[in-house]
Amino acid sequence: MAVRDEIREERKKLKGQGFKAYLEYFWDYYKIHTIAAVVIIIMLITVIKDVTNNKPYAFYAIMLNSGASMAEDVFEERFAEYAGIDTQNYECMVDTSASFDPLVLDQMTVATSQKIMAVLASKELDVMAGDIKVMLHYGNQETFLDLRTVYTDDELKSLEDRLIYVDQAYLDYLNSDEYQTYLSTGEFDENNNFAVKADNYNKTYVYELESPDAMENPIPVAIRLEGSSIIEETSAYYGQDAAVAVIINTQHPDTARQFIEFLLK
Numbered sequence: 001m002a003v004r005d006e007i008r009e010e011r012k013k014l015k016g017q018g019f020k021a022y023l024e025y026f027w028d029y030y031k032i033h034t035i036a037a038v039v040i041i042i043m044l045i046t047v048i049k050d051v052t053n054n055k056p057y058a059f060y061a062i063m064l065n066s067g068a069s070m071a072e073d074v075f076e077e078r079f080a081e082y083a084g085i086d087t088q089n090y091e092c093m094v095d096t097s098a099s100f101d102p103l104v105l106d107q108m109t110v111a112t113s114q115k116i117m118a119v120l121a122s123k124e125l126d127v128m129a130g131d132i133k134v135m136l137h138y139g140n141q142e143t144f145l146d147l148r149t150v151y152t153d154d155e156l157k158s159l160e161d162r163l164i165y166v167d168q169a170y171l172d173y174l175n176s177d178e179y180q181t182y183l184s185t186g187e188f189d190e191n192n193n194f195a196v197k198a199d200n201y202n203k204t205y206v207y208e209l210e211s212p213d214a215m216e217n218p219i220p221v222a223i224r225l226e227g228s229s230i231i232e233e234t235s236a237y238y239g240q241d242a243a244v245a246v247i248i249n250t251q252h253p254d255t256a257r258q259f260i261e262f263l264l265k
Contacts (some may be wrong), residue, residue: 002236007240013254057124058090059083059255062098062116062263063236067174069097078230081158097238100130102137102205120249126256129244129263131163131237135222136207139166140174143243144221150257162224169216221245228263 036166059079075094075095075143079085085092100112108154119125128138138144147156147163156163173194182188188195212218222245225231231242244263 029210053257054176055089058085058121058250059126059252059259060091060093060095061126061129061256061259062119062125064098064100064112064128064255065240065255066096066129066141066236066242067238067240068234068236069237072096073228074234078259079262080257082262083255085255089205100134102134105140120247123249123251126250126252127244127246127259129225129242130211131240131242135164135243136166136209139164139221139245140171140201140207142171143248143249145248145253147220147223147246150253156220159223160261161263162221162226163212163220164222164224165212165215165218167210167215167217169242174198187238188224203263223260223264229265 029259061075063075072094073167076097078090079094080087080092098112099108100116101109116125116128128135128143130138144166169253173192178189178192179198182198184194187206188199191195195234212220222243225237226246231237236242244260246253246260250256
């Protein structure tokens with residue numbers, strides 16, 4: 001039976017069965033076409049938005065795994081007002097929809113990783129926030145600025161209970177020939193704590209929080225967000241511990257600092 005005749009027969013069967021039956025029939029036969037059409041429409045809207053809103057960034061933050069994608073406008077509008085950003089001529093971007101999980105190599109994680117690499121390379125990204133697991137992942141990839149270049153000693157002292165550190169000595173090991181040999185051979189010195197730590201990460205993709213007292217050269221790179229009024233209001237990071245950091249090659253360090261102040265209110 002030809003496809004056209006088959007469809008005609010199916011429609012005869014549906015006669016008098018009500019709207020629900022027609023919907024089920026439509027979904028069974030046209031769902032692929034419908035999904036494709038929706039994807040194309042979304043892509044067109046995105047392209048049109050990018051073209052019409054092609055303004056330079058005054059500020060760009062990404063809040064990974066926030067669970068608050070619907071709150072993006074809230075963060076953007078309130079921070080633009082807080083920081084005095086002219087949104088008629090400049091873009092204030094706070095992406096709350098991005099999802100990234102180093103334990104799950106799915107399309108979303110790959111796409112987010114590529115997006116982050118792109119905005120880092122173009123020096124557009126100023127701030128990253130995320131759950132602690134993700135922040136430790138990026139912190140140990142030298143993605144974040146040393147907060148001692150952003151805050152005074154007294155200011156850091158007031159934030160002491162919120163600070164998250166990475167060990168520069170461990171980062172130096174990751175840049176060493178010894179680590180490159182490990183990546184090639186899988187062999188490492190079990191008496192080298194950094195080698196053991198790196199091997200454990202490459203097996204679990206998880207870094208554990210460490211006290212700066214246990215580090216050779218602790219570098220403060222992120223600030224916990226407990227007690228943030230806007231985080232609580234928007235239910236961002238609901239049930240999760242989260243932190244925020246300044247991107248190492250930010251072009252707007254003062255605005256990045258303002259955003260952290262805004263989050264900590």
